[in-house]
Amino acid sequence: MTAIVETKNLTRYYGAMLALDHLNLHIPAGAVYGFIGPNGAGKTTTMRILTTLLTPSGGEAWVAGFSVTHQRTEVRRAVGFMPDSFGFYNNMTAAEYLKFFADAYHVPPARQLGLIEDLLTLVDLAHKRDSDVMSLSRGMKQRLSLARTLIHDPQLLILDEPASGLDPRARVELRELLKELRRLGKTIMISSHILTELAEMCTHIGIIERGKLLASGDVTTIMRSLQPHRTFEVHVISDLEQAAAAAATADHVLAVRTITDDEPPRLEIDVDGDNHAVSALLAHLINHGVEVVHFTAQTSNLEEVFLKVTQGVVG
Numbered sequence: 001m002t003a004i005v006e007t008k009n010l011t012r013y014y015g016a017m018l019a020l021d022h023l024n025l026h027i028p029a030g031a032v033y034g035f036i037g038p039n040g041a042g043k044t045t046t047m048r049i050l051t052t053l054l055t056p057s058g059g060e061a062w063v064a065g066f067s068v069t070h071q072r073t074e075v076r077r078a079v080g081f082m083p084d085s086f087g088f089y090n091n092m093t094a095a096e097y098l099k100f101f102a103d104a105y106h107v108p109p110a111r112q113l114g115l116i117e118d119l120l121t122l123v124d125l126a127h128k129r130d131s132d133v134m135s136l137s138r139g140m141k142q143r144l145s146l147a148r149t150l151i152h153d154p155q156l157l158i159l160d161e162p163a164s165g166l167d168p169r170a171r172v173e174l175r176e177l178l179k180e181l182r183r184l185g186k187t188i189m190i191s192s193h194i195l196t197e198l199a200e201m202c203t204h205i206g207i208i209e210r211g212k213l214l215a216s217g218d219v220t221t222i223m224r225s226l227q228p229h230r231t232f233e234v235h236v237i238s239d240l241e242q243a244a245a246a247a248a249t250a251d252h253v254l255a256v257r258t259i260t261d262d263e264p265p266r267l268e269i270d271v272d273g274d275n276h277a278v279s280a281l282l283a284h285l286i287n288h289g290v291e292v293v294h295f296t297a298q299t300s301n302l303e304e305v306f307l308k309v310t311q312g313v314v315g
């Protein structure tokens, strides 16, 4: 995949404080890239450099192939940025707010009305077009802000902590909206210090801590590299101890645990082989008279990956 964001040894100091330390980022076109790190890790600094709002102290960064230091106009055309705060826009309706930005981006007046209606519909705010923006809920403001980032039809959206402060319903709505934007061909870079906010919506993740990138890549590869074995959950209606003994004698089985304090009682089996080994394990259990009613791979979540990568450095 071609990269829409590429950074090479990107470094940024604030005075003597090193906020970004030789960051090498690679975000493929079409990805939803979760940029995860604790407070103060350097997420906002990176995003502000990628949107040309801040200059790097060292290294270089490209957005859609354009240098953030030498081709700022082209970069700004390619990227839509949603900062972590909404700002204040008194006495302005949702439609007027979008028109303000349409003017700023020189959208021809003849196209503005249709575009604004389309964007309000996309973010499900058509019914609020004439409402004062400051009267909107936080979730609605976030969606309106997202519509604003789309006004010049950028290839890349950079969203700084868009889910923070949203209630669960607003978060689901935001997630659905991001899915829709991805379907429309946008690449999305989204930051958070809360992993579970990003868990279900990202195709790729980068984990940053104290200005350093600790891991980056597609979610499956990162999961696999950190967890070389897979764990299978098995429910049986025959004797559980006998099933555990049978599982322990199968090839590629690293460990077998019987879980009896949860309903239903079950086995957890760690397997280090490929899918053939998994299929052979199931056949092995059945051949040993185990009556299997449920056999499924456990999926580990981003939270676990994050804790493993940061190895307790993050509090």
Ligand SMILES: Nc1ncnc2c1ncn2[C@@H]1O[C@H](COP(=O)(O)OP(=O)(O)OP(=O)(O)O)[C@@H](O)[C@H]1O
Pocket: 014, 017, 019, 037, 038, 039, 040, 041, 042, 043, 044, 045, 046, 193
């Ligand atoms: N304008 C500034 N002047 C001095 N130091 C700054 C400035 N902006 C950020 N920093 C420092 O740089 C480091 C990285 O900050 P940054 O805002 O990029 O982190 P972040 O990952 O976005 O954090 P958060 O999740 O809290 O938004 C922090 O230690 C921060 O205190």
